[in-house]
Amino acid sequence: MAKDHCLIVRAAGKQLDLLRGEASRIAKEANITWWTDRAEIGTRFCFEDSKSKDSFALTCDGLGISCQDG
Structure with a gap:
């Protein structure tokens, strides 16, 4: 699977x-697949679409957890 829609989270x-x-x-809710991979500086969360990735980024922000494109 492509990793176009991924965020790296330090948690x-x-x-x-x-x-x-x-x-x-x-x-x-989006009826898609998601997965995680190890990253050098955290955990990479990947989604099949960008809308879900953006929603996850907002969730991280709301919880005070930093994330970056990955």
Whole structure:
């Protein structure tokens, strides 16, 4: 799968679990697939579409968790 719609997040433990739950919710609402990969500086969250990626970025911001395109 292409990694066009990915964000790298620096989070661990319960924060990372929370973000996985949010990614799952966002993807389920959009009826798309999402996945994670390890990145050098965190965890890469990838989505099949840019709208879901943008929604996830807003969720990260709302939770005070930094993320960057990746």
